Structure formats: C-alpha cells, structure tokens
Amino acid sequence: MSQEFIPAVFYRGGTSKGVFFNAKVLPRDRDAVSRMLVAALGSPDPYGRQLDGMGGGISSLSKAVIIGPSTHPDADVDYTFIQIAVDQAVADWTNNCGNLSSAVGHFAVDEGFVPATDGEVLVRIHQTNTRKLIHSRFQVRDGKAETQGDYTIAGVATPGARIRLDFLDPDGAVTGKLLPTGHAVDSIDLGADGRFEVSIVDATSLIAYVDAAAFGLTGAETPDQVEARPGAMDKLEALRRRAGVLAGLGTTPEAIGLQTPRIALVSAPAAFKALDGETFTPDQFDIATRMISMQRAHKAIPGTGGLNLGVATQIAGTIPNRLSKPANAAGEVRVANPSGLVSVGAIVRQTEGLWTADSAVLFRTARRLMQGEVAIPASNGT
Structure with a gap:
C-alpha cells in the first residue's frame, strides 16, 4: 500500500487543534514517530498551508499529542506534546501546549484510560515534555466528556463546557529554574x-x-x-x-x-x-x-x-x-x-x-472534532 492508516482523533483544545494518538498505535522509536507526525500534518509545505495533511498552516493548528498509561505514581495518563513546523520537516518535543492540555482529560475518559461516572471528574496528567503534573477537572455525561456549555474563551466562536486546568509546581518546566539566569531582567x-x-x-x-x-x-x-x-x-x-x-x-x-x-x-x-x-x-x-x-x-x-x-x-x-x-x-x-x-x-x-x-x-474548552484513521504515506511510516 502507498499509505498506512493509523487510528487517531482530531481535537480542538482551547485555541489550538491537534491530532491525538494512543501511544500503543505508534512505534517506540522517536525519530520514526517524528517522521510520521510531520507527514500526517502535511509538512514541510513551502506554501505555508499544509494542504496535504491535517495541519492548518499556523503553529496553533500544527500539533500532535500522544497519550499513554502513566509512568508517574501520582498521575492517570502520560501526555506528550509535539509541535510540528509548517514549512520545515521539524517535530519539536521540547515543550508543552497549554491549550491542547485541555483536551487530554477528555481523550483519557473517552478512550477508557480513566473510568468516570457522571458529574465532575478529575484526570491527573503527567506532562512528559516538562515532567510536570496537570490536574484537569471537567464534567462527564453518559460516560463521556461533556462538550456542551455556556463558557466562552477568546478566539473560539462557540461556547462549550468549562475545563479547569491546574498546573502544579509550574516553575522550571524547561530549565529547572523559574528565573533561569537568576535575574529578573x-x-x-x-x-x-x-x-x-x-x-x-x-x-x-x-x-x-x-x-x-x-x-x-x-x-x-x-x-x-x-x-x-x-x-x-x-x-x-x-x-x-x-x-x-x-x-x-x-x-x-x-x-x-x-x-x-x-x-x-x-x-x-x-x-x-x-x-x-x-x-x-x-x-x-x-x-x-x-x-x-x-x-x-x-x-x-x-x-x-x-x-x-x-x-x-x-x-x-x-x-x-x-x-x-x-x-x-x-x-x-x-x-x-x-x-x-x-x-x-x-x-x-x-x-x-x-x-x-x-x-x-487556566480555564479552557475542548471538543472532539473527528475520529478514525489518519493516512500517512508509506515512505514516512515504519
């Protein structure tokens, strides 16, 4: 086959959109995963539109997320974020996306990582890029994450169900220090x-x-x-x-x-x-x-x-x-x-x-937009 099809879910989280994957469907080799994600999003695109992939031509719409079982004793799931460049074949694993963090709890409940009863649920997230914990609180209805509500955020035209994200001990997420140089200026x-x-x-x-x-x-x-x-x-x-x-x-x-x-x-x-x-x-x-x-x-x-x-x-x-x-x-x-x-x-x-x-x-909203399989050209797969 000229393409392979990988199970995936397309989410809006806050003011970003990204393709979400269950870790079990991806290879363990990071370089191989990077090639797959770059191809899935449609990069590199010198025209800046990512027309041949799931990306939207700007950084907030060119993102990928991997969710798997937690490797942290105080978390329910591991969450890894990858930023995909638009005009370059670059997959950057160095940071977190706060907006897409809002959809991680939804994915965890809807995919069965975290069993939940109706009402407010807490999903404890281990953010692997920064090695920090995030607590996501949101409503569940009929066993699935609630998306309908009246909470609005700047940049998103439609209201949704509010998600509260508590980022615990957020300082030093990248360098280990709140002020990496030791100076305020x-x-x-x-x-x-x-x-x-x-x-x-x-x-x-x-x-x-x-x-x-x-x-x-x-x-x-x-x-x-x-x-x-x-x-x-x-x-x-x-x-x-x-x-x-x-x-x-x-x-x-x-x-x-x-x-x-x-x-x-x-x-x-x-x-x-x-x-x-x-x-x-x-x-x-x-x-x-x-x-x-x-x-x-x-x-x-x-x-x-x-x-x-x-x-x-x-x-x-x-x-x-x-x-x-x-x-x-x-x-x-x-x-x-x-x-x-x-x-x-x-x-x-x-x-x-x-x-x-x-x-x-941070308070956000999120919604599952599509679920199924994303097509990856065979030359970019494993």
Missing part, C-alpha cells in the same frame, strides 16, 4: 540593532519578554501589523535565540530550536480592537501581550504562554511586573491578546530571595 546586545532588556521566565514553558515600546509598538497591534513592522520579526528572532543561550538551552544562537523559548511583546493596558472586531478599554484588563510562536505572531495566546505571563507579572522587577496592574486577591490577571481577553491565575511567593510558583490555573 537581562540585557541582550544585538550590535547595530541595539541593546534590549528581556525577562526570561520558566513557568509551564520558557518565555523571554520584551517591552513592546522598545520596538515602537503600543501592544494594541494585530499580528499582521506586528509582522509588518520593519525589522521587528528579525530582531525578535535574534533576541529569542540569544535568550535561549542565556537560559542554557544551547551554546550558540544557531543551536536554539524553533519552539523553545518563545518570545513575547508585553505592554501596559491600552485600548485595542480584537480580531473579531470587539473593542476593549484599558480598564478591562491588566496587561497586553503579542506572543511569537514558531516565528509567527500568534493570533491568540498559547495556553502555557498565558500561564507563564500570569506568573511573570507577580515576580518583582520583571518587565511584565513593571507593566502590569497588580493581580487581584486570588492571584488572577486579565491578559489582552489579539483575540480578546483571557484570565489566568497563579500563586507565586518569594522565600529567602528566591521566587517560586506553586501553581497556575
């Missing part, structure tokens, strides 16, 4: 392009923050406007790679991968119009961000990006902390992004001069 010299302040924070994911004003931006720009700013994307990529070196991910900028760290522009609240046309005033949110994912300006906000920013705003001296309004009594921060607003929560403390994040909370 570092300085990066790009030579003729100037010197920039960055805050590098590792909580659920690794992100380097830079003040949007340093690029002549207000933080109210659309993703297209960010990308159209002369020289901005090249400078942001150079900063991102140098931040990766500072964080210890590689010895040279060229050694830093496409996904980790991310880089994000942040700014104090300013009025803006979301991609759906809704307008927001500065009193409606606490901080604004325009995040870059896989070298493109994100149209919403990565789930782990929102969680990281919620933590970063509460670490004294960081760039997000300088620009954000204070969190409320529950540790909640309202984050503006191109698609609207998202609320994130975090518990952060300082002990003997060291910062620690005890937990971070």
Whole structure:
C-alpha cells in the first residue's frame, strides 16, 4: 500500500487543534514517530498551508499529542506534546501546549484510560515534555466528556463546557529554574540593532519578554501589523535565540530550536480592537501581550504562554511586573491578546530571595472534532 492508516482523533483544545494518538498505535522509536507526525500534518509545505495533511498552516493548528498509561505514581495518563513546523520537516518535543492540555482529560475518559461516572471528574496528567503534573477537572455525561456549555474563551466562536486546568509546581518546566539566569531582567546586545532588556521566565514553558515600546509598538497591534513592522520579526528572532543561550538551552544562537523559548511583546493596558472586531478599554484588563510562536505572531495566546505571563507579572522587577496592574486577591490577571481577553491565575511567593510558583490555573474548552484513521504515506511510516 502507498499509505498506512493509523487510528487517531482530531481535537480542538482551547485555541489550538491537534491530532491525538494512543501511544500503543505508534512505534517506540522517536525519530520514526517524528517522521510520521510531520507527514500526517502535511509538512514541510513551502506554501505555508499544509494542504496535504491535517495541519492548518499556523503553529496553533500544527500539533500532535500522544497519550499513554502513566509512568508517574501520582498521575492517570502520560501526555506528550509535539509541535510540528509548517514549512520545515521539524517535530519539536521540547515543550508543552497549554491549550491542547485541555483536551487530554477528555481523550483519557473517552478512550477508557480513566473510568468516570457522571458529574465532575478529575484526570491527573503527567506532562512528559516538562515532567510536570496537570490536574484537569471537567464534567462527564453518559460516560463521556461533556462538550456542551455556556463558557466562552477568546478566539473560539462557540461556547462549550468549562475545563479547569491546574498546573502544579509550574516553575522550571524547561530549565529547572523559574528565573533561569537568576535575574529578573537581562540585557541582550544585538550590535547595530541595539541593546534590549528581556525577562526570561520558566513557568509551564520558557518565555523571554520584551517591552513592546522598545520596538515602537503600543501592544494594541494585530499580528499582521506586528509582522509588518520593519525589522521587528528579525530582531525578535535574534533576541529569542540569544535568550535561549542565556537560559542554557544551547551554546550558540544557531543551536536554539524553533519552539523553545518563545518570545513575547508585553505592554501596559491600552485600548485595542480584537480580531473579531470587539473593542476593549484599558480598564478591562491588566496587561497586553503579542506572543511569537514558531516565528509567527500568534493570533491568540498559547495556553502555557498565558500561564507563564500570569506568573511573570507577580515576580518583582520583571518587565511584565513593571507593566502590569497588580493581580487581584486570588492571584488572577486579565491578559489582552489579539483575540480578546483571557484570565489566568497563579500563586507565586518569594522565600529567602528566591521566587517560586506553586501553581497556575487556566480555564479552557475542548471538543472532539473527528475520529478514525489518519493516512500517512508509506515512505514516512515504519
């Protein structure tokens, strides 16, 4: 046969979509799995559309997930995330996706990994990329994850059933340290392009923050406007790679991968119009961000990006902390992004001069969109 067919499920989780696999249907060899996933998503595509696969041409729609029995004593399932590049044959296993994390519990219940009775269920997830635990709480009806509800999130047109995600001990998910360099702010010299302040924070994911004003931006720009700013994307990529070196991910900028760290522009609240046309005033949110994912300006906000920013705003001296309004009594921060607003929560403390994040909370919705088999050209299989 010219193609092989692998059982899979297609999910929307938060503002992302991805192909989900039961670990038992995939080979053990990671390189072989990477080739299969790249082919399944339709990469590499120089046209940037992934027309010959399940991907959608942007980073938030070019993702894969593998779920298997837990290897952690305090979890029900193992969850591995793989980011697939659009225009390159790259499968990046270095980080987590907070948005697709919301669909993991649904998959676990619906596929029988976790038996559940009707009502609220807790699925304990071992996130293997970051070696962290996530608690997913959601409703079950007739033995299956409930998808119908009235909870809405920015970037998703239809409401759904609310999912609560508690990311336990989120600090040091990539580097082992909440502040990988030991500093709230570092300085990066790009030579003729100037010197920039960055805050590098590792909580659920690794992100380097830079003040949007340093690029002549207000933080109210659309993703297209960010990308159209002369020289901005090249400078942001150079900063991102140098931040990766500072964080210890590689010895040279060229050694830093496409996904980790991310880089994000942040700014104090300013009025803006979301991609759906809704307008927001500065009193409606606490901080604004325009995040870059896989070298493109994100149209919403990565789930782990929102969680990281919620933590970063509460670490004294960081760039997000300088620009954000204070969190409320529950540790909640309202984050503006191109698609609207998202609320994130975090518990952060300082002990003997060291910062620690005890937990971070995100609310999402998810829905199973399709189930069956995904076709993989035989030359990319095992």
